[in-house]
Amino acid sequence: MFHEYKKTIEKGDVVMLYMTRESIVPIVVDEEKNFNNKFGEYKHKKMIGMDYGTKMLSENKKGFLYLLHPTPELWTLSVPHRTQILYMPDISIISLKLDLKPGKIVIESGTGSGSFTHSIARSIAPSGHLHTFEYHEERAKIIKAELENHNLASIVTSNHRDVCKNGFSLEDVADAVFLDLPAPWEAVPAAVKSLRKDKVGRICTFSxxxxxxxxxxxxxxxxxxxxxxxxxxxxxxxxxxxxxxPDIQSAIDGQKAKFKSNKGRKRLISSKIKNADEDAETQDISITKLLASKPVMTARGHTSYLTFASLLVNKP
Ligand code: SAM
Structure with missing residues (x-):
């Protein structure tokens, strides 16, 4: 489901009810159930047969929401937080630098809320496998049920284990290891054991x-x-x-007045652009409109440091 696409909603499917970017609620379609928010009621049974992407009106026609197909990106925005989670900027760079792609064997610990778990699963599906490890019993139980509900149980094996004490019990199989743990250095020897030795293995830690x-x-x-x-x-x-x-000739010809340098103004409003067009037409000045952008300096949003490394290959 999260790693493949279907057009029409059926009973038992996961649907992401999208109200706004900040308000996305995942449901499993069940004919007996209704979804309610302050704008009205939405009957699950009416969703059956609708296409993903449909805008659905509430029963009283006062509210609406979109029935979106599940994706790891939407899951990351809507997952119930049991822990801090990884977000898409970090997820994308880790996936790129660990070379996650179909067929790869990956180890992850801790599983936490399963935000990254869903993205890894999609990257390596359908032929790869993810072994994910979590030592908090309740969290391990919840993620197991979610993976079943999301049809990911064949791609992800979820384990309840302290990896710093007991390792991964996997030898020479993994292409990549990802550690989001308070003490990742304690799991490094276990990572060495689990990584393949016939090719360069990759590791990433998030601290x-x-x-x-x-x-x-x-x-x-x-x-x-x-x-x-x-x-x-x-x-x-x-x-x-x-x-x-302006073009160079217009500038040289002293038509500087027509080239408003935006002194004292940061942005040119659209009417100015229109006037400039008219001026250019009557006075034969050629003005090019340029779409420019500049970075905005905002507060720095530090989440974590990502440390990457490669493991030496055993030469025969
Ligand atoms: N990356 C996850 C996500 O995107 O949802 C969040 C991981 S969370 C920050 C860290 C998790 O590691 C916690 O759930 C914690 O219980 C688990 N953990 C901590 N030490 C562990 C250990 N030694 N073995 C297994 N899991 C551990």
């Missing part, structure tokens, strides 16, 4: 403090990893605006 990064880097170095690098993934938004650019 909020630089002291954790230092201990992890030492453990990676001592356990035969090379190419150790730590990065911080920060989201930066860009402001865009339209600027007027």
């Amino acid at each position: 909020p403090c630089i002291e954790q990064v230092q201990r992890t880097a030492l453990a990676l170095n001592e356990n035969g990893f090379f190419d150790i690098e730590t990065i911080e993934c920060l989201v930066r938004t860009h402001d865009s605006s339209h600027l007027e650019m």
Whole structure:
């Protein structure tokens, strides 16, 4: 379901009820149930037979929502938080640098709320496998049920275990290991054991403090990893605006008045663009409109440091 697409909603399917970006509720379609919010009631049984993507009206016709197909991205936005979770900026860079793709065998610990678990599963499906480990019993139980509900149980094996004490019980099979643990350095020897030795294995650890990064880097170095690098993934938004650019001849001809340099103004409103067009028409000035953007400096949103490394291959 999360790793393949279907057109029409059936009984038992997961549907993401999208009200706004901040308000997305996942449901499993059950003819006996209704979804209620302050705008009205939505009957599950009426969703059956509708296409994913449909805009559905409430029974009183006062409210509406969209019936969206489940994806790991929507799951990350709507998953009930049992722990802190990974978000898409980090998920994308980790997936890229661990080279997650169909067929890969991956180990993850801890599973936490399963946010990253769903993305890994989609990346490696249908032929790969994810072994995920969580030592909190209740969390391990919940994720097991969610994976069943989401048709991911054949791609993901969920284990209840303390990996720092007991390792992964997997030898020479994994292409990549991802550790989101308070003490990832304690699981590094287990990661070495589980990674394949016939090709370069990759590891990533996710830690909020630089002291954790230092201990992890030492453990990676001592356990035969090379190419150790730590990065911080920060989201930066860009402001865009339209600027007027005269051609060179117009500028040389002293038509500077027509080239408003936006002194004292950051943005040119659309009426100005229109006026500039008219001026250009009557006075034969060629003005090009340029869409420009610049990064906005906002508060830094540190989540964690990502430390990547590769394991040396055993030469025959
Ligand atoms: N990456 C997850 C996600 O995207 O939802 C969140 C992981 S959460 C921050 C860390 C998890 O690691 C917690 O659920 C915790 O119980 C688990 N954990 C901590 N130490 C562990 C250990 N030694 N073995 C297994 N799991 C452990």
